[in-house]
Structures are given as C-alpha cells and as structure tokens.
Amino acid sequence: MSDYFHAVYVDQNRCNGCTRCLRVCPTQAMRIRHGKAVILENKCIDCGECMRVCPQKAISAKVDALEMISGYKHKLLVYSPVFFGQFRKFDNVKKILGIFKLLGFDDIIGVDTGGVIISDIIKSFLKDRKNIYRPYISTNCPAVVRLIQVKFPSLINHLLPLRNLMDVAGEYIKHNYKEQTGVLDDEIGLFYLSPCPAKVVAIYQPEAEEKRIFNGVFSLGDMYNEIRRIMEKQDFAHFELEETILSSKFALRWSALGDVENKFNESVNLRIDGIQNAIRFLERLENGEVKDIDFVDMYSCDNACVGGVFTKEDAFIAEYRIKKIAEELPDNPEIPLPFDRDEICSIGMPLKPRPISPLDSDIKEALKKMKKIEEVNRLLPQLNCGMCGCPTCYDLAEDIIIGKDVSIYDCPVILKERLRKLSREIVQMAGHMNPIEDDREKKPPT
Amino acid sequence: MELLMDFKIKGGDFLNAGESSGMIKEYLKKLGLPPTFIRRVLVAAYEGELNVVAHAYSGTIAFYMDESKVKVVVTDRGPGIPDIDKAMEEGYSTASPEVREMGFGAGMGLPNMKRNSDEMEIASEIDNGTEVTMTFYIEKG
Numbered sequence: 406m407s408d409y410f411h412a413v414y415v416d417q418n419r420c421n422g423c424t425r426c427l428r429v430c431p432t433q434a435m436r437i438r439h440g441k442a443v444i445l446e447n448k449c450i451d452c453g454e455c456m457r458v459c460p461q462k463a464i465s466a467k468v469d470a471l472e473m474i475s476g477y478k479h480k481l482l483v484y485s486p487v488f489f490g491q492f493r494k495f496d497n498v499k500k501i502l503g504i505f506k507l508l509g510f511d512d513i514i515g516v517d518t519g520g521v522i523i524s525d526i527i528k529s530f531l532k533d534r535k536n537i538y539r540p541y542i543s544t545n546c547p548a549v550v551r552l553i554q555v556k557f558p559s560l561i562n563h564l565l566p567l568r569n570l571m572d573v574a575g576e577y578i579k580h581n582y583k584e585q586t587g588v589l590d591d592e593i594g595l596f597y598l599s600p601c602p603a604k605v606v607a608i609y610q611p612e613a614e615e616k617r618i619f620n621g622v623f624s625l626g627d628m629y630n631e632i633r634r635i636m637e638k639q640d641f642a643h644f645e646l647e648e649t650i651l652s653s654k655f656a657l658r659w660s661a662l663g664d665v666e667n668k669f670n671e672s673v674n675l676r677i678d679g680i681q682n683a684i685r686f687l688e689r690l691e692n693g694e695v696k697d698i699d700f701v702d703m704y705s706c707d708n709a710c711v712g713g714v715f716t717k718e719d720a721f722i723a724e725y726r727i728k729k730i731a732e733e734l735p736d737n738p739e740i741p742l743p744f745d746r747d748e749i750c751s752i753g754m755p756l757k758p759r760p761i762s763p764l765d766s767d768i769k770e771a772l773k774k775m776k777k778i779e780e781v782n783r784l785l786p787q788l789n790c791g792m793c794g795c796p797t798c799y800d801l802a803e804d805i806i807i808g809k810d811v812s813i814y815d816c817p818v819i820l821k822e823r824l825r826k827l828s829r830e831i832v833q834m835a836g837h838m839n840p841i842e843d844d845r846e847k848k849p850p851t
Numbered sequence: 852m853e854l855l856m857d858f859k860i861k862g863g864d865f866l867n868a869g870e871s872s873g874m875i876k877e878y879l880k881k882l883g884l885p886p887t888f889i890r891r892v893l894v895a896a897y898e899g900e901l902n903v904v905a906h907a908y909s910g911t912i913a914f915y916m917d918e919s920k921v922k923v924v925v926t927d928r929g930p931g932i933p934d935i936d937k938a939m940e941e942g943y944s945t946a947s948p949e950v951r952e953m954g955f956g957a958g959m960g961l962p963n964m965k966r967n968s969d970e971m972e973i974a975s976e977i978d979n980g981t982e983v984t985m986t987f988y989i990e991k992g
C-alpha cells in the first residue's frame with residue numbers, strides 16, 4: 406500500500422515484543438502484533454530511535470554492502486565527517502582518508518565540502534526578505550524533513566528550498582571528477598558513508614530530486630569495522646592522502662555538529678537537536694508562537710550527526726574530536742569551483758507534504774469516526790502502558806475504529822475489569838437458587 | 852452544527868495562552884483536513900484566545916463543526932470594545948508604548964482573524980464582554 410522506502414526494519418525472529426520501541430517512537434509508528442513489533446509504513450520517519458533502545462538488537466537498517474563498488478569502473482565516496490570522530494588518534498585525518506583509497510575509491514570528499522559550497526547561497530537566501538516562511542529549517546537531517554512531511558505538513562514551506570549538504574557534496578565531486586577525467590556518468594558509482602538510516606532513505610528516495618544522486622550507501626559502523634580490521638592487519642603509514650580537499654573550520658563543525666551560529670551571523674539562527682526537542686519546537690511554530698527567528702538547523706539525533714545511530718563512539722567524545730580537527734582547518738579554504746554553483750545547490754523539485762491518510766476521505770464519515778474514537782478513548786484507563794500493543798490509549802481507540810484487527814479487550818485493565826464483573830455475575834448467578842431447585846432441595850427425597 | 856469542544860480561558864494567564872487553539876488544531880489534524888485550512892483556523896483561534904487573555908477577565912472558546920465548515924466562537928467577560936471598526940484596523944492597539952516596546956500588542960490580532968476566517972462577526976457590550984464568531988469553509992482538497 407505504501408510507496409515509501411524505509412531503511413529501518415524489524416527482525417521478526419529476534420523480536421520478543423517487549424514494547425521498548427513502542428515507547429520511544431516519536432511518530433507512534435510502532436505496534437506490537439502477534440507478539441512482534443511491526444512498523445507502520447506511513448508513519449515511520451526512519452529516525453532510528455527504536456534501534457537504539459531495542460534490547461534484542463532486533464531492529465536494523467538496510468544499507469549496501471561494500472562489495473557493491475566493484476560494479477562500477479570509477480568509484481567516488483562522500484563521507485560524513487562524523488567518521489573522524491570515531492578514532493582515538495584523530496590528528497591525521499588524511500591517513501584515514503588514505504585507507505578509503507586502499508578500499509578502491511578513486512576520489513573522496515566530505516559532506517562538509519558541501520557546506521563550503523552552499524553557505525553563501527544560504528546566507529543571501531536568508532538576507533532576502535522576500536523569503537517569508539521564517540524560520541527556514543535546514544534539510545540536512547532527512548529524519549527532520551520526514552517528520553515535517555508526516556506530522557507537520559502545514560510547515561512544509563518552512564523547509565529551506567535548497568539542496569542539503571550531502572547532495573551538494575555528491576553533485577560536486579561527480580561534476581569535478583567528470584571534468585577532470587572526461588568519464589561518462591554511467592561509469593561512475595557515487596557512494597555515501599552514512600551515520601544513520603535516515604540518510605539511507607534520503608539516498609534511495611531523495612525527497613526534492615527527480616532522480617537519485619547516489620548509487621549506494623554504506624553504514625558508518627560497518628566501515629569503521631572494515632577500517633579497524635585493515636589497521637590491525639597492515640602497516641598503513643604510507644596511506645596518507647595528499648591531494649584531498651579538506652573543508653573549513655565552520656563547514657566541518659556545521660556538517661558534523663550542526664553548529665551554524667557564527668557563519669550566518671546576519672540572521673537569527675538556532676540549532677535544535679534531539680527529536681523530542683524538534684517536535685516541541687515544530688508544535689510551537691505550527692501554533693504561530695515562534696517569531697523573529699530566521700533559520701533553524703534541526704537534527705533528529707541528540708548532538709546532531711555525531712549522535713547518529715550508526716556511530717560507535719560516544720557523541721560527546723566525537724564532538725570534542727571534531728572540534729579539535731576543525732581548529733586545524735582554514736577559515737576560508739580554496740575549493741575549486743569549475744561550474745555553476747547555483748545549479749548544484751538547487752533542488753530538483755519542491756518538497757511535498759506526506760500527511761498520514763485521513764480517517765475518511767468523506768469529512769462527514771471522518772467526523773463520525775472521530776467521535777467514536779473519542780468515545781472508546783474515554784473508556785480506556787489513559788495509562789499509555791503499551792500492553793495492548795499500541796503506544797498510547799488513544800492509538801488503541803483509533804486502531805479499533807479504523808478497523809485494525811484489535812479489540813478493547815487488548816487492554817489488560819479493561820480485560821481485568823470485565824473479568825471481575827463477569828465473575829461477580831457468575832458468583833451471583835451461581836448463588837441464586839432457582840425456585841425449582843429450591844423446591845427440590847426442600848423436598849426430602851422420596 | 853455540533854459543538855465538539857469548548858474550553859475556558861483565564862484572563863491574564865499568558866503562560867497557558869494558546870493551549871485551547873492547540874487542542875482544536877490537534878483535532879483537525881487527526882481528522883486529516885488540508886494543512887492550509889487547519890492553519891487558517893489555528894491562527895484565527897489563537898489570536899482570539901490571546902485577545903481574551905490580554906484584554907478580558909475570563910472567557911470561553913467553542914469549536915463547532917460539520918462536514919462543510921468550522922465555527923469558532925470566542926466569548927468573554929471583560930471591558931468590551933468601544934469602537935469595533937477602529938479595533939479592526941491594522942496596527943491599532945490599546946497596548947501601552949512600553950508593552951509595544953517589549954514586542955507585544957502589534958494590533959494585528961483582529962485583522963489576522965478577519966483575514967484567516969471566511970466570515971467574522973463581533974458583538975461587544977461595554978463593561979460586559981465581547982463575542983467573536985468566525986466561520987471557515989472547508990475547501991475541497
């Protein structure tokens with residue numbers, strides 16, 4: 406029924422239906438059915454919060470296998486600079502990049518380079534008072550983009566109508582490579598090293614693009630494993646990559662930590678991280694309570710991308726390392742721009758909302774259903790305990806009325822009340838002597 | 852049209868201002884009405900709610916609906932509005948310059964309610980109260 410691609414999935418064999426995921430899902434997309442977690446496709450935003458808490462490690466995300474690159478003659482990699490934060494010795498990032506070369510990539514670039522390329526464009530966009538949907542919200546975190554599409558469709562115009570850093574970096578490296586080598590499009594495989602499942606979805610099904618930009622996507626965690634294995638086995642002293650592009654102080658911090666403040670200093674900017682914080686803010690924005698803010702860099706993960714689900718290292722430690730690395734980078738790096746900057750920074754098509762389907766396409770029917778949902782909801786204990794397999798009592802009421810295969814007796818409180826009442830009635834019935842019985846008992850047997 | 856929800860509003864309770872219109876919004880979102888429609892109702896209801904909080908002693912906000920329209924009625928006990936035409940002017944506010952300096956009282960509340968609703972009626976009696984009735988027709992999505 407759904408055309409939406411999702412990276413996050415539940416391994417039915419591992420799941421024991423414990424309800425942990427139910428409680429953390431920010432869009433109420435989880436249900437427990439037949440003792441196993443299932444994800445509602447139209448509500449899931451692939452933020453991966455469920456993956457973090459699953460005690461059974463039953464929830465994972467689809468990614469591509471590294472072997473995939475062998476299918477392409479020319480292999481280009483865009484990496485999330487969060488990767489640098491995963492290593493204890495981080496003073497020589499060029500060495501880490503050198504190992505990517507060893508893995509077979511022909512050219513390598515960080516997402517942060519996208520930040521160098523696009524920041525002036527964002528700056529002048531924000532300066533232009535004709536752009537009225539303030540605050541503009543950055544599209545760097547695909548989980549935030551989905552959150553707005555699904556839960557806050559009325560805020561769709563607040564999403565910054567420009568490419569996200571990852572796509573800018575991808576277009577850039579490809580343009581550059583083609584220009585330098587004269588290679589054709591179909592000989593190039595463009596890959597992304599991702600900190601999270603949300604970006605995997607953004608690669609398979611980009612929101613504001615006519616077609617895919619990247620050919621494949623790898624998990625930062627898998628890559629960490631791979632590289633650690635190589636490090637254990639080989640002497641990699643000479644792997645240092647000389648002629649690689651490194652970005653700027655600002656761009657590195659922005660792309661890994663969501664740290665925008667000092668760059669766009671002519672506008673009022675906020676950084677919001679953590680999915681619950683994001684939801685609270687969007688709620689206020691939707692209510693019209695947010696005024697005088699121009700730009701919000703918004704991230705689903707705590708601490709932004711260093712807190713990504715695929716990362717290994719503690720987000721605070723990774724953040725410290727990234728900041729240290731950033732100190733060594735230039736303020737204004739020279740990034741060769743042999744082509745039209747505006748073109749690679751523009752989205753292919755406008756973002757559209759994806760509101761969860763209405764209760765009924767007929768408003769009269771929808772109103773009736775809504776009333777019934779509220780009636781059922783009033784009967785429920787409002788404990789939001791998850792024992793019925795729904796995240797909240799309201800969700801159970803809704804699932805009952807929209808005809809999911811559930812019943813009010815899935816609620817253990819209601820069930821117990823009902824059983825108690827029934828047994829009371831049974832006792833009453835059993836205790837009550839039927840006149841015929843009475844007569845028989847009184848009469849001595851003959 | 853059926854009354855679906857009503858809420859009490861406390862004059863001077865700026866801390867909780869906006870909660871009632873937030874509940875109306877949630878209801879409309881759950882119904883799955885077009886986002887632009889919901890936004891119109893929300894903005895108007897919010898400003899109406901805020902006017903009670905800012906200018907009156909107490910009030911209610913009632914939310915009615917049928918398959919073709921939504922009606923929001925904001926009623927208050929308060930000083931009333933002496934000159935409704937004047938109050939409707941963009942930028943007109945009785946807020947003191949100090950309050951305006953703090954960023955409140957732009958005089959845009961009533962004009963915004965008018966702009967976002969399809970019909971709006973104001974009945975007001977000095978020293979008694981004000982009733983604002985707004986109707987919104989659901990556009991076909």
Ligand SMILES: Nc1ncnc2c1ncn2[C@@H]1O[C@H](COP(=O)(O)OP(=O)(O)OP(=O)(O)O)[C@@H](O)[C@H]1O
Nearest residue numbers: 902906931938944945946956957958959960961981
């Ligand atoms: N419910 C009310 N009771 C009494 N007076 C009111 C009421 N609503 C509005 N007014 C009067 O009408 C004026 C204009 O109202 P309006 O909502 O347009 O602006 P405001 O409330 O002053 O400022 P803003 O809504 O932009 O914060 C108010 O300053 C106030 O004097």
Ligand code: SF4
Nearest residue numbers: 546601704706710713
């Ligand atoms: S904050 Fe970064 S790592 Fe986390 S979901 Fe968003 S893009 Fe992915």
Ligand SMILES: [Mg+2]
Nearest residue numbers: 901902960961
């Ligand atoms: Mg007002």
